[in-house]
Amino acid sequence: AQKVTQAQTEISVVEKEDVTLDCVYETRDTTYYLFWYKQPPSGELVFLIRRNSFDEQNEISGRYSWNFQKSTSSFNFTITASQVVDSAVYFCALSANTNAGKSTFGDGTTLTVKP
């Protein structure tokens, strides 16, 4: 069975602070993919990043960075110098080849960035 845990239900920061969103996953598969999605107040779901289980390199894209550690089954997401526009619900997800293409989503972390 697959499981994704986002222990932080809500986070509130002040603009320009750095913030890390935690994601811990469980799977018995050796081949799997991890994702982060953003859901702004308008409601749509926006794909941010995908990592496969064989690539533990951290990734940086502008103010966003992702830290994937298989040893701790974690795929954490850091926003540097947060902005009000980063306010959203962020979902971590896991997809394993043996699960017939079904992805498992965490319950989401609501990030509020205050001016």
Place this chain on the structure above:
Amino acid sequence: NAGVTQTPKFRILKIGQSMTLQCTQDMNHNYMYWYRQDPGMGLKLIYYSVGAGITDKGEVPNGYNVSRSTTEDFPLRLELAAPSQTSVYFCASSYGPSTGNTIYFGEGSWLTVV
């Protein structure tokens, strides 16, 4: 640049009514999905399809039906609407697990059952 298109965006149903949420994708994805998102909650899989003619149940299929007659279309049918089906419904698609399974979502359909 359409991607995944779902209609209607908003709908109010009376208890016991039926309706179909339409979904179409133009990315030639084999896999398609229907999720529901209750207020303040995460996504729950209702039904999914790995290709035309093939559908299977997800976590919360009761009260819903789907069909997949073409690669592009994956309508979701609500029979005998109940207040518990008040939710936001997302249609989504992907190439499938062999190519990383990145899921692309439609804009959502807000459904209220009164």
